[in-house]
Amino acid sequence: MNASPIRHGRRSFLAQAAGALASGLALPGTGFAQGEAYPARPVKVVCNFPAGSSPDALVRAIALPMQQALGQPVVIDNRAGASGMIGAELVAKAPPDGYTLLMTAGSTITTNPxxxxxxxxxxxxxxxxxxxxxxxxxxLVTRGDFPAGNVREFLAYLKAHPGKVTYGSAGNATGLHLAGEMLKGQAGVFAVHVPYRGASLALQDLLAGQIDFYFDPGIALQQVKAGKLKLLAVGAPQRSPLYPDVPTLSEAGLKGFDAGTTHGLYAPAGTPAAVIERLNREVNAALVQPNVKAQIATLAAEPTPMTPAQFETVMREDSRRYGAVIRERHITAT
Structure with a gap:
């Protein structure tokens, strides 16, 4: 398998379709009825993670403004399982007509391959x-009584106690696991990985003191505010606007540390360029609406309006970075 899951493709078809109207008028071989404007019926968005997950919360945040802009119902269909591959396969094999889309965490594209x-x-x-x-x-979040008050003390403690500190994740090869291995590799420390069947279960054991730290996707921040856990650092190139006083791991010496992932919408290959452009435009318009931005902020996330080409570039870089970590740390899904 090609190591990078992002490739340029179907350029000739996209070039042929580039002149089509943004409304998605009929194109040869696309499955559109002659003269049918897009969308002419409900649009289904398959979310390949369960209700309550971050991809699910994000697609629900944009569904209503998308529906209002498209003039058709936007129906969310949760198809979780197999690290997101059940729902992704359904969309990958769907007709390329713009009526079946995928909302996924970045890991489906950047890590699974x-x-x-x-x-x-x-x-x-x-x-x-x-x-x-x-x-x-x-x-980076630790249990409330962990013997380190800041990220530099935390890294020093790990170095002084190899194999004595445990960290949880949402499962093998998940983003939380990769972040922990990135930290271990860059800091030259050893901590014991404890995989769980989901981030919420790891959080429960962190609160109970059964593990020492984990990389939180945003669900522990209320517990941080309540004083039950410690927030030591952000695993991103820049500080979080929600926590401007919390340093990044890069500032603590782990240069370029970035464990972020971009969640977004995908379509079956061969979907007309005019349809993709229309959908992209409506999603980007939704992302600047105050109520949508507020919902996204509850996940400690940031809206990322961009073109499909820019999105592809971001995902290609994430795939390159995570692929290197996976190979260097010998990470497997089991």
Whole structure:
């Protein structure tokens, strides 16, 4: 399998379609009825993670403004399982007509191809980027009584106690696991990985003192505010606007540390360029609405309006970075 799951493709088809109207008028071989404008019926968005997950929360934040702009119902269909591959495969094999889209965490595109020897679809060949929705950064959080008051003391403690500190994750090869391994590799420390079946379960054991730290996707921040946990650093190149006084791991000496991931919308390969452009425009318009921005902020995430080409570039870089970590740290999905 190609190490990078993001490839340029179908340029000739996209060039042919580039002159089509943004409303998505009929194009040869697309499955549109002659003269049918897009959208002429409800649009289904498959979320490949369960209700309550960050991709689910994000697609629900943009669904209503998208529906109002498109003039058709936007129906959310949660199809979780197999690290997001069940829902992604459904969309990858759907008709490329713009009526079945995928809302996914970035890991489906950037991580899965590196850790699964065999996948039921090719993310590079079978899916095309439509619109980035939000960048989710991870936060280094420890149990409330951990003997370190800041990130530099934390790293020093890990170095002084190799193998004595534990960290949780949402499972093998998940973003939380990769972040922990990135920290271990860059800091030259050893901590014991404890995988869970989801971030919420890891958080429960962190609160109970069963593990020492984890990289939080935003669900622990209320517990930080309540004083039950410590927030030591942000795993991103820049500080979080929600926590401007919290340093980044890069500032603490782990140069370029970035464990963020971009969640967004994809369509089956072959979807007309005019349809993708229309969807991209409506999603970007939704992302600047105050109520949508407020909902995204509850995940400690930041809206990321960009073009499909810009989205593709971001995901390609994430794939390169995570692929390197996976190979260097010998990470597998089991």
């Amino acid at each position: 590196h850790v699964f020897a065999k996948m039921p679809f090719d993310a590079a060949r079978d899916l095309v980027p439509v619109a980035a929705v939000a960048r989710l950064n991870l936060f």
